[in-house]
Amino acid sequence: MTISDTVTGSQGAVSITGVQKAFAGRSRKAPGRQALDGFDLEVRAGEFLCLLGPSGCGKSTLLNLLAGFSEPDGGEVLVDGTPVTGPGPERGVLFQTPMLFPWLNTLDNVLYGPRARGEKGAAPRKRATDLLQTVGLADAAASYPHELSGGMRHRAAFARVLVNQPRLLLMDEPFGALDAITRAAMQRFLLELWERDRMTVVFVTHDVEEAVLLGDRICVMSGSPGRTRAVFDVDLPRPRDLEMTDTLEFVHLKRQVRESLEASL
Ligand SMILES: Nc1ncnc2c1ncn2[C@@H]1O[C@H](COP(=O)(O)OP(=O)(O)OP(=O)(O)O)[C@@H](O)[C@H]1O
Ligand SMILES: [Mg+2]
Numbered sequence: 001m002t003i004s005d006t007v008t009g010s011q012g013a014v015s016i017t018g019v020q021k022a023f024a025g026r027s028r029k030a031p032g033r034q035a036l037d038g039f040d041l042e043v044r045a046g047e048f049l050c051l052l053g054p055s056g057c058g059k060s061t062l063l064n065l066l067a068g069f070s071e072p073d074g075g076e077v078l079v080d081g082t083p084v085t086g087p088g089p090e091r092g093v094l095f096q097t098p099m100l101f102p103w104l105n106t107l108d109n110v111l112y113g114p115r116a117r118g119e120k121g122a123a124p125r126k127r128a129t130d131l132l133q134t135v136g137l138a139d140a141a142a143s144y145p146h147e148l149s150g151g152m153r154h155r156a157a158f159a160r161v162l163v164n165q166p167r168l169l170l171m172d173e174p175f176g177a178l179d180a181i182t183r184a185a186m187q188r189f190l191l192e193l194w195e196r197d198r199m200t201v202v203f204v205t206h207d208v209e210e211a212v213l214l215g216d217r218i219c220v221m222s223g224s225p226g227r228t229r230a231v232f233d234v235d236l237p238r239p240r241d242l243e244m245t246d247t248l249e250f251v252h253l254k255r256q257v258r259e260s261l262e263a264s265l
Contacts, residue, residue, distance in 0.1 A: 011080055012167035012200030014043035014066065019075035021061050035061040037225035038075070045080075045167075046198040050205060050215035052257065054265050057223025059204045063170050066202065067093045079168055089113055092166035094174045098157030100145040107132065107141040110159045124163070131159040135189070151182040155189070162193075171203045175210070184242055187213060195239050208258045212250060213240060218257055222264035230260045 019039040025032035035058040043049045051059050064070045065077050068086040077084045079091065087093075100109050107128055114124035132138050135155040145153055154174070161169070175183045191214065194201060205211050211218045215234050222229040236249060244250050 010045050012043075013045040013080055014041065014168065014200065014202065015076070015078040015081070016041040016062070016065075017076045017078075019062075019065065019077060020073040021058070021065065021070070022073055034225040036072075037227070039226060039228070041219060041228065043200055043202060045200055048194055048201045048203065048214055048216045050203045050211035050218045051221060052205060052208065052211050052218060052261055053221030053226065053229075054223055054261075055206075057221045057264075058226025059221065060172055062226070063093070063172050063202065063204060066168070067091055067170050089117065089164035090166050091168045091170060092161035092164060094157060094161055094169065094171045096173045096176045098153040100153060100157055100160065102145050105142050105144050106137055106148070106156050106159075109145070109156060110163050113160065113164045127165075128159070128163050131162055134193075135159045149182075150178060151185060154178070154182075154186055158189075158193075167199055169199055169201045169203075171201065173204055173206065176206065188242070190214065191240055208254055208261060209245060212236070212254050212257060213242070213245060220257065220260045220264060229264045232257055232260075 017040055019036050020034075021036040022034045023032055039058070039062065041062075051062070053059055061070075065072055066079070066084060068084045068088060068091065071085075084091075101112065104112065110128040110131060111124060114127070129138070129141065132141055135158055137152060137155055137159065140148060140152060140156075145156070148156060175186045178186060187210065203211075203214060212234055218232040218234060219228055220230045220232070221227065232253065234253065236244060236253070
């Protein structure tokens with residue numbers, strides 16, 4: 001099964017216009033924050049967009065708005081032209097810590113979403129087992145999360161999101177806590193998956209190299225409130241691999257993005 005069986009590269013377009021988001025303060029010593037103030041961002045259907053910015057500039061706030069976990073105070077958050085009004089399976093979210101239910105084995109974790117939506121019959125099970133194969137966890141279908149390695153847990157969480165056939169993947173520093181080798185393996189895996197299925201991805205990272213390796217475009221934010229400081233086109237050929245990080249073009253772009261990021265601190 002591929003996501004493109006049901007979703008074409010023409011879905012998952014994001015349009016964020018003039019978005020305002022403030023958080024109320026708890027006291028005079030902890031005043032409120034304007035996290036986003038008139039933020040604009042367009043992401044094309046099937047595009048891989050990376051968001052970089054200093055801590056506290058509003059990246060997670062933005063992802064939460066897109067996921068439908070919170071609402072903007074003003075402005076518009078549209079996915080495929082429709083305002084986001086709450087969470088939905090067509091928008092998959094992956095956090096730094098993989099979200100798995102400890103009391104369910106890997107297969108049942110992956111099947112949780114389809115079952116919760118009342119999907120019946122053999123189709124969801126077939127989708128889930130095919131996906132476990134894709135993410136290299138076919139042999140771990142009966143294992144529980146505590147029996148999986150860190151990288152395996154990430155792949156299981158991935159499968160759990162992908163089983164819903166999302167048109168938009170929202171990733172908030174998904175590999176930030178991983179060791180260098182597992183992280184490289186996850187980056188490779190994500191690239192292969194995206195090359196194959198071309199869902200829209202909004203990927204938050206602190207790592208400039210990761211952004212250049214993965215993204216079609218990189219939006220560098222400054223804060224606070226969060227604003228777009230610069231947008232870079234990543235004109236590097238695809239498919240990409242880690243060997244590319246040594247090329248002159250890669251190093252040059254990485255330096256430009258890093259300078260922009262440092263200037264936004
Ligand atoms: N639930 C909340 N209540 C109050 N303030 C919040 C809340 N969530 C975020 N903020 C504030 O909004 C601003 C943006 O936070 P956000 O989490 O979006 O930053 P970020 O760019 O994701 O940072 P990081 O890179 O550290 O994850 C910060 O000033 C933060 O303190
Ligand atoms: Mg964050």
